[in-house]
Amino acid sequence: MSDAKQILQLNRFDAAGGNLDERTQSLVERRFRAFGQSSVLFYQQPLEIVSAEGTQMFDRNGRGYLDV
Known part of the structure; x- marks a missing residue:
């Protein structure tokens, strides 16, 4: 199982490594509190x-995303 954890770490979103604005940082922290560390994010800028x-x-700017 340790191999699976290592693989998940490869492309994982790193909140500490980015220059997130205060609002985005707050949303990321809220998500981690609600879903826990096992719910991994895989994008550079959180939606x-x-x-x-x-x-x-749709995001708060009205941009659409396909939900597959």
Whole structure:
């Protein structure tokens, strides 16, 4: 099982390594408190999804993402 952990660490989002604004840092911390450390993030800039309709999710800027 230790190999699986190591693999998950390779592309994992590192909140400490980025220059996150205060709001984004707060959202990342909230997510870790709610879901725990085992819920791994795999992107450079966290998404803040505020709504969804059908197969589309939308961030706070109105940008759409396909929910697959």
